[in-house]
Amino acid sequence: MFSSTLEFKNTFLKRLEMQCGKSFSESSSRDHYQTLGSMIREFVSNDWIATNERYLASEGKQVYYLSIEYLLGKLLRQNLINLGVEHTVQVGLQDLGIDLDELEELEADAGLGNGGLGRLAACFLDSLASLNLPGHGHGIRYKHGLFEQKIVDGYQVELPEQWLRSGNVWEIRKADRAVKIPFWGKVEAKMENDRLVFHHQNAETVTAVPHDMPVIGFKSKNVNTLRLWNAEPSPFPIHKDILKYKRETESISEFLYPDDTHDEGKILRLKQQYFLVSASIQSIVRTYRKQHTSLEQFHKHICIHINDTHPVLAIPELMRVLIDEEGYDWDKAWHITKHTISYTNHTTLSEALEKWPIHIFRPLLPRIYMIVEEINERFCQELWEQAPGDWQRIGELAIIADHYVKMAHLAIVGSFSVNGVAKLHTEILKKREMKPFYQLFPEKFNNKTNGIAYRRWLLKANPPLSALITDSIGPSWTYSAEELSQLLKYQNDSSFLEQLLKIKNENKQRLADxxxxxxxxxxxxxxxxxxxxxxxxxxxxxxxxxxxxxxxxxxxxxxxxxxxxxxxxxxxxxxxxxxxxxxxxxxxxxxxxxxxxxxxxxxxxxxxxxxxxxxxxxxxxxxxxxxxxxxxxxxxxxxxxxxxxxxxxxxxxxxxxxxxxxxxxxxxxxxxxxxxxxxxxxxxxxxxxxxxxxxxxxxxxxxxxxxxxxxxxxxxxxxxxxxxxxxxxxxxxxxxxxxxxxxxxxxxxxxxxxxxxxxxxxxxxxxxxxxxxHAGYFSSDRTIKEYADEIWGINPL
Structure with a gap:
């Protein structure tokens, strides 16, 4: 449908009438946007299915990237660029009297993130797909994302951000892949067949429904998946206030970072974190089971990466699945878990290293708390055996201490890799902020300097500069950012420098407007x-x-x-x-x-x-x-x-x-x-x-x-x-x-x-x-290659 301008126009007009039930002359810009979006999604569907089948059949390792944030931005033009059909579509739409820029303006920013953490996750997904690497993103489908900011009399005013007001043309809801997430209740332990078995009784259950979005690689047949989980009510418990239960359930995927000044907000944040990891791990295990009869070799085929401390509950949740559902003993489950999980630390700020009050954690997640408590007991026992009587060291390193569960401590103890995101940051972690852990586990710590999806920030954001670069050094830089270094030969070329200045001034005028x-x-x-x-x-x-x-x-x-x-x-x-x-x-x-x-x-x-x-x-x-x-x-x-x-x-x-x-x-x-x-x-x-x-x-x-x-x-x-x-x-x-x-x-x-x-x-x-x-070094392609080779152990498929 994108093979030529004529083919595109014909398909577009037919699709518009079928989808919208109206003639082209009666259609709106919103109709045009929805039609084009659905055409792109259909166009990639064969590659998307083929990619998933390839991953399912592969014996190689795959990575699942868990992040509480994804700052995706607008996807329409980026998808056209990655598919290599932007020019065809732009010309075809022009012939029909439609401005692609205006259609792009209709698309809401997918603001499922706050800042660098969420944008990094989006850049990483882009690079994973572009490098043909088997990588899947998992997050939460926030109804409102980060708030919309208005400035009134100089003050910030927050309004709910309505990115889903007109739906999301890129997603597919997969109700058949939904999973159940338990909160509250009590845990009963019973001896069954000579082993202790744990049953979570009277839990309040929430249904997590996946909405899958295609992640299209740059001029690649690879289409990876970002799976966003939506919280929906399960069949209502008879003893509950139905409206209250529905409201509490839907609030889990309503807002990114609810205010946690009070206990109510803290409970909601912790719910969100467990909701994300439990849904994701249940889904990962279910997919893995399509290929393998047992989870004995799970860590050799799967890496689960936690982006900062928010998804750290993946560690006890994987333990819960392995022990309670798969029947492994503690030592085997712990071996699999700590060889599956890798962790990126994004901060040296102590206030950003999460810790949860026990009085909130234990009743909300009773089985998970039991597992964290056991992890802590065994870890503290190891510390005691290394240095008997050194209570101060045990207190410093303990996962549970001073009435709190310390998430960064759990992340380090329960993972095989801990990385910082710049050379200085990693050195500060090793020498100061996490020094006692570095002394204990020096082999876990490594650096992976961040990078950006440079194609978005040049090809999409700055087409005039991109065109000048291509005219000067050829198109190879769009596949390999290191090629940008060829531009150094123009340092003393006055004509090139004048063109550079002209482009900058044109961009400044656009911003001035x-x-x-x-x-x-x-x-x-x-x-x-x-x-x-x-x-x-x-x-x-x-x-x-x-x-x-x-x-x-x-x-x-x-x-x-x-x-x-x-x-x-x-x-x-x-x-x-x-x-x-x-x-x-x-x-x-x-x-x-x-x-x-x-x-x-x-x-x-x-x-x-x-x-x-x-x-x-x-x-x-x-x-x-x-x-x-x-x-x-x-x-x-x-x-x-x-x-x-x-x-x-x-x-x-x-x-x-x-x-x-x-x-x-x-x-x-x-x-x-x-x-x-x-x-x-x-x-x-x-x-x-x-x-x-x-x-x-x-x-x-x-x-x-x-x-x-x-x-x-x-x-x-x-x-x-x-x-x-x-x-x-x-x-x-x-x-x-x-x-x-x-x-x-x-x-x-x-x-x-x-x-x-x-x-x-x-x-x-x-x-x-x-x-x-010199900016090519900071491509997220380079960063992802380092993660793939040195942490995740994944290869292009």
Whole structure:
């Protein structure tokens, strides 16, 4: 149906009439989108079926990737690109008077994620399929995903995100593959046939129904599967309030990350986590049983990868299946389990390493708690045998301690591989955050630096740059990102550099049009587009950026002769609904923007823009237009970052601390092609360990800092009394946990250097080209090959 423009048009028109029950002249754009989507899904169905049959018949190993988040974005154009039919479809639709861009706008972002964790999972699925690797994704089909963000009077307001309002054309509901998930109830132990058998009595059962989506590889016959589980009521228990049970059941797959300030929210989050892993493992085992009579060799054919701590209950759930349903003894079940599970850690932040109160865990998941308790007892016994009497070490390493179940501890003990996501991050895990575990299990720890689905971030997000690259070095880079290094031969080619600049300016104009449409602000496209888009979190230091903007504004107001390169500062970020401090930062950004953008003295020398509802489809417009990529987290806090890689491959230059993958970017491009500043990770960790930092000294001794920080509370911003006192207090009274004031001077200096460098267009374009040429290393294809070879043991099929 996509073999030629004519064939496509004929099929499209026939399908439209059959599917929508109306003539083409009466049809709507929504009808056109639904028709095209169903055509694509049907087109790949043969390959999808063939891929699954190939996997079923294979004796090789397969990986199942479990993640609480998948930030998929829009799939229509990406699927057309991967199938190699984008041009045919675009021309065919044009002939019918239909704009493909407009159809794409109708598609909702599949926002089943919050930030880097979920986008990484989506990139990994893309690479698994493109490399013909047997890899399956499992997640939750959230009805609302992450909230939709509105900015009202400068404040973040959260609205339910309605991505399923018009259905999801890519999914197939498979009710026949549904499984049952038990919560609450009691566990009874009985001796049967000389072995202890456990029965989960009076459980409240939820049905998990899979919705499968095809994951289409780039110009490959391979079509992998993302299976998203939806929570539906089971036959109603007679003794339950039916409406209450229905509401509680459906809430499991309603929202991503419900507020867990209170026990009710904690119960719901823990329910979500067990719902995901129990449904997934039951499904995996059922599929495995189609080939194998027993699970004796399960770990030799299956790897289950847990993306951060959210799916760690896969460990006790697999134990439950092996012991209670398959009849294995503890030692055999434990051997299979810990050789099946691998774990990626994504953070060094202690608050992000999940732990669950026993008073919630034990009644909600009684059988799972028994298994975790047994794992803990046996592990602590091993520690005792290694060092009798060392209670402190046992307390530090125990899985259950101080009335909590510690999920990261369970993940490490119950897996065969633990990896960090950048060289620095992995070293911090080994030497500091997880040092006692590294000493115990050194063979488990390894690094896998993150990567991005670079085809999406170039071919889809930046077609003009992609075309220039292909014209210059040929199309092989679309299969092998390392080929981008061939661009280095154009470093001194003035014609190429001019084309690069022209493309950047066109992309900036496109973004400027979006900014005007969304905010009503006209921006200067000749200015530096200085961009910080990511989750709003104190450690990511959007505050440092804002204080520097306030300082620049003060300079402009005080000194009419002050000259600097014009700048457009662009922010995009969502703050978690319960994260009070982060919401204050959003209000501050918008308050600063209102003051600066309406000051005639500043004019077009500086503008501050906050783009609401940051998401994948908006990111695809922002990255190609960016000149500066703000990666300014407190060193040691950002595990890796992947936004830094998307900016880099689109030719933006990084201003960053020596944190996460910024370090590896610097190693690739050289000091002269990146702007680094600030404390190192070792210096930050030394301050945390030994003290010695006094933020008040910086506040009192640097006039620039004192002026900007005082403006938070001295009435400089009219109409926001006391609004920013918590920010002031965090910096001055609470000793500035993330070293914003400590790094302020270095950040201001490097921003001055950026302004000077930008004035030299030729030098800037050379630096930009160098970044693009070295960005191939950060392809998720490379990352996935490393996972496949060094952790999962899977091979292309």
């Amino acid at each position: 979006i900014i005007l449409d969304k905010t009503g602000v006209v921006v200067n496209t000749g200015a530096i587009f200085d961009v910080q888009v990511k989750r709003l979190h104190a450690y990511k230091r959007q505050l440092l950026n804002v204080l520097h903007i306030m300082h620049l504004y003060n300079r402009m107001k005080e000194d009419s002769n002050f000259s600097t390169a014009p700048r457009v500062f662009i922010f995009g970020a969502k703050a978690s609904p319960g994260y009070y401090y982060a919401k204050k930062i959003i209000k501050l950004i918008n308050t600063v923007a209102e003051k600066i953008n309406n000051d005639p003295i500043v004019g077009d020398k500086m503008k501050v823009i906050f783009l609401e509802n940051y998401r994948v489809s908006l990111a695809e417009k922002i990255f190609p237009a960016s000149d500066i990529s703000e990666q300014i987290s407190t060193a040691s806090k950002e595990a890796s970052g992947t936004g830094n890689m998307k900016f880099m491959i689109n030719g933006a230059l990084t201003v960053g601390t020596l944190d996460g993958a910024n370090i590896e970017i610097r190693e690739l491009v050289g000091d002269e092609n990146i702007f680094t500043f600030g404390l190192t990770a070792d210096e930050v960790l030394h301050y945390y360990q030994h003290g010695g930092y006094q933020s008040r000294e910086y506040y009192h001794h640097d006039y620039r800092i004192k002026q900007a920080v005082d403006q938070l509370v001295n009435g400089f911003f009219p109409g926001v009394q006391n609004e920013f006192e918590p920010i002031f207090d965090s910096l001055v009274e609470e000793n500035d946990q993330y070293f914003v004031l400590k790094d302020f001077a270095a950040y201001t200096d490097i921003q001055g250097k950026i302004g000077e460098t930008f004035m030299n267009k030729n030098k800037w374009q050379k630096m930009s080209l160098t970044n693009i040429a």
